[in-house]
Amino acid sequence: MKKAAPGPKRPARNCPWQTKALAALAALVVLLSLISGGCWDLRELQDRHFVLAMAVDLADETGQSGHEKGINPLETYTQTAGERKYRLSLQILKFTSSSGGPQRGEESKTFIISDTGASMFDMIRDMLGQSSKAIYFEHMQTVIFSEAVVRQAGIRPVFDLLLRDPEMRWRIKVFITPGQARSLLEFTPPTDEAGGIFLANIMENHSRTFHIAGAATDLGNISQALDAGNVALIPRIDLAGKVVKVGGLALLKAGKFIGYLDEYMTRGVKYVRGTSKSGPITIDCPEHPGNVWSFEMSDHRTKLEPHMVNGQIYFTLNITMRGTLAESLRLDDQDKKSGNQMQLPKVEQTVAKQIVKNIQDSQKLLQDMNADAFNLKTKLKAHNPKAWAAVKDRWDEVFPTIPIYVSAEVIIRGIGEHE
Template identity: 45%
Template sequence: MLTDMMGLIGNRTFKRWIGCILTLVISVCISGCWDRRELQERHFVLAVAIDKADEGLDSEIGKDVARVEDFVQPHGSKRYRLSFQILQLTPSNSSEGPGRGKTSTSVISTTGESMLEMIWDLQGQSNKELWFDHVQAIIISDAAVRQGGLRPMLDFYHRNEEMRWLTKVVITDGEARKILEYKPPSGEASGMFIANSLRMYGKSPHVPGWHTDLGDISTSKDNRRRVLIPRIELAEDVVKLGGMAIFKDENFVDYVDEYATQGGKLMGGVEKSAIVTFECPEHPGRLMIFELFSHITKMKPHIEGDTIYYTLDIAMRGNMGEMQCRLQHDTIENQEIHKLEQLIADAVKKNILYSFHIFQDLKVDASFFGQKLEAYEPQMWGRVKDHWDEEVFPNISLIVSVDVVIDNVGAHQ
C-alpha cells in the first residue's frame, strides 16, 4: 500500500511539473506585443465624405485634381468622390514631456464606384495604414445619394468590423468634402465637432436624434422602414445642423424643415427637452415660450369598419421660459395659468399636425404608425400592409389631445 501511495504522489507531482512547464511555454508564446504598432504609425480616419465624382471640380485647378484622384477601374464607373479626414499624430520630444505630441488633420480624396476599391487607392496618398476604428461621422451629399440610393454608399461601412455602429450620419445639399475642411471655432476636427453636436440632439428640437446612427440606418434598411438622416449645412464659416432628409426604400424622398422635425419628435414621444413658442392672442406680435421638461405620449389605432384613425394623448410638464408681455399677465392667478396651459396645448397640436400632414404628403410613415397598427390590430395590418405607404397612410386621421402642466413661471413674476 505504501508503494502505491508513493507512486500516486509521484504521479501527481509529475503532472504538476508538466502543467507548470506548459503554462510557462504558452505564456512566453502569447506574451508581449508581437504585432505592436505605435499610434503615430497609423492614420486614423475621423470622418468620411461622399460626393458625386465631379462635384466641386469645375475650375482648371479642379481638372488637375480630378486627374490625380483618378485611377483605372476594371469595372464600374466614376460615380462617387470619397474623401477622408485624417488625424495625424506626431511623437512628443523630450522637452515637451510625455503626451505632448502634436495633432493635425488633412483631407484626401479619390473617385470611383466601389468604396473598398477607392479606399485601397487612397492608401497611395498616405504613408501610413488607414484605420477606421475612430470614424466619428459620415457626410453624404444629396447629389451623390440621388444617383442610386443609400445602399451602394453605406454597404461597406455596415460590413466593416472596424466601423462602430454609433457613427453619426448626416446629409448636405452642398459639397460634403468642404465640411471635412471646415475649421470649428472649438479647435477640434470637424468630424468630432459634428458627432458631438449630434449627441446634443436632446437639447435641440430641430435635430433628429432618434434612429439616425449608422447601426439604426442599417436596421431600418434591412426591415424596409423609412430612414431619417439629420441635415447639415455649410455657409462660409458657419456650420448648422437642423431639419432632416427622409428616405424610403433607401431612396431620397425630400428634406423636412426644423418645425416638422420638432413635431415628429413630439409625436413620437422622444422629445424630452424642448421649447414651444406661441403668440399671445391678447398682445399680437408678443411671443411666449414654454420650456418642456417631461413628456409622455400614448398613440393607439382605432378601427371603424374600413376606416382607420389614431388617437395621440400627450402629457407635458414644464416652465414658462419667456413672456414678452409678462407685465400684462398676472401669472400668480390659477385662471391665468390655465389659460397659458391651453395656449401651449394648442401650439403643440398645431406643430404635431403640421408634421403629420407633411409625412402624409410625402407618403412616408416617419413616426411608425404602421407598427402601432400591427401591434394593436394585426388582422387589419395584414390587410393593408402591402399598400400602407401609398394608399392607406396618406388618408388616415389623427386626433391629438394634449394636457399641459406649468410647474413654474420663473424666478421673477
C-alpha cells in the same frame, strides 16, 4: 542479526495526466503573457492613421460656387470594373508632439485625402498610396453623404461597406448635406476640436432641442430602418461660409431620398416619437399681439395607439408635457404677473394647441410625401397583427388616408426664479 543497508531510492514517476496538466498550464501562461502585453499586434498609435470623418460626393459634383470641382489626376486609379461615380474623402487625425509642437490654433489637427472610383473599398485601398501609415476606422465619428449621391442611386450602394466592415461602429453619426460633403471635412471648428469630433458632438445636443433629429439616426439605427423597410431619418447638415449648422432631417424610403423636413416639421416628428427630453415651445399671446411666451418642456409622455372600426384604421395620439415658463416677452406692462394662477392656464392651453397644430401639419406633409416617419406601421403591427396583415401589402395606399386624432395636455410646474 544486522539489517541490510537500504539501497538507493528510485525516482518518482509522474503520472501521464500530471504531465499533460503541467504542459497545459505552461501553454496558458505563455498565451496570457502574449495577450496581456498591451499592444499585442505590435502597432503603436503613432504608427496608425485614424479616420475621424468620411465624406461621399459624386465624382463630377459641383461645389457651392456652382463650378465643377477639379479632380487631382492623382486622386484616381486604373479601374478594373465599374464607372468612376464617387469621390471618397477621409479626414485623418494628426499626431503632434506635446512639446515643441505648434501652438493652439496655428495648424489644423487633421488632413484630408480623397480618391475617385466605383468601389468604396477599392478607393480606400488605393488611398494607401497617399498615406505613410495604415488607415484605421475604429475611431471614425462622422459620415457625410451629399444629397446628389443619395438622389442618384439611393444610399444602399455607398452604405454597404459601412455595414460589412468590422471597424465601422454602429454609433457613427450620419448626415446628408445639400452641398458638397468634402467641404464639411475642410471646415475648421472654432473650438480647436478635430472636425469629425466637432460634428459628432453637435448631435449630443439633440435631446435639448426639437430642431435636431438625433435619436435613432446613428449608423446602426439607419441600417435597422432600411432592413425593416421603414422610413429612415438622417439629420441634415449645412455649411455657409464659416458657419456649420445641423437642423431638420432628410427622409429616405426604400433607401431612396424623397425630401427634407425643416425644423418645424422635424419638431412634429419628435413630438410623436417622443425623442426629446427637453426643448422650448414658443407661442404668441392670443390676447396681446406681439407678446411672446416660451415654455420649456422637461417631461414628455406620448401614447400612440392604433384602432380599427368597420375596416377603417385610425390612430389616437395623447401627449402630456410638463415643464416651466422659461420666458415672457412683453412689449408693454400688461401681464406682469405672468406667473400667477390666472395666467398659467392660458399659457398651458395655448401651448397645447400649438403642439396639436404642429403634429397635424407634419402629418399632412408626410402623407403627401407618402413617408411614414411617425412609424405608424410598426405600432399597428405590434398592437393589431390582424389589421396589419390585411394592409401590409398595400401600406403605401393606406398610409396617406389614415387619420390621427391628437390631444395634448400641458402642465406648467414652475415660473422661474424672478417671479
